[in-house]
Amino acid sequence: MNAKDPDSPALRKDQLPNYIATNLRILRRQAGWSQTELAERVGLNRGNIASYESGSAEPSICKLLRISNLFDITTRDLTRRDFTDPTELALARSAHHTQREQEQEALTQYRRRHTELGQLLDSSRRLFEHKRASMGQPCKEAELLAAHYLQLQELSTQLLQEHARLLDEVECQCS
Numbered sequence: 001m002n003a004k005d006p007d008s009p010a011l012r013k014d015q016l017p018n019y020i021a022t023n024l025r026i027l028r029r030q031a032g033w034s035q036t037e038l039a040e041r042v043g044l045n046r047g048n049i050a051s052y053e054s055g056s057a058e059p060s061i062c063k064l065l066r067i068s069n070l071f072d073i074t075t076r077d078l079t080r081r082d083f084t085d086p087t088e089l090a091l092a093r094s095a096h097h098t099q100r101e102q103e104q105e106a107l108t109q110y111r112r113r114h115t116e117l118g119q120l121l122d123s124s125r126r127l128f129e130h131k132r133a134s135m136g137q138p139c140k141e142a143e144l145l146a147a148h149y150l151q152l153q154e155l156s157t158q159l160l161q162e163h164a165r166l167l168d169e170v171e172c173q174c175s
Contacts, residue, residue, distance in 0.1 A: 021055035
């Protein structure tokens, strides 16, 4: 039974190949770690790693993420590429590196945009305060518009703060 052969009983035509067991063993051995050492690095026990490598169990998504991050590859590549071919492993690591760079660049752009929006919001508030201070007695319609503006300003400030927290969380997850 060849896992790569689509006519093999081990791999029906409607199934995708799954290389977790062999890839995990290859990556662990390449790193020079025992099953116990790998288990400690990802917060599991040796029995978990042994069952993953034997193919009798598969890691949960969370554990798969920890393992793939440890080896600097994507979960998709860990499960779908055949690392018995060294070229496949090199391609997987290169793709993961490129993906990480793109994620970092996107985060940088979001941070830059966050700063720009904060400056715009602050500038708008200062202009409003200046105009309000330089006006005489405003009419009722102007007072109503000012109240609406202040509500909008407060909501915008809250959204910007939530945006900053979200960026912090995403950045933490990407690290």
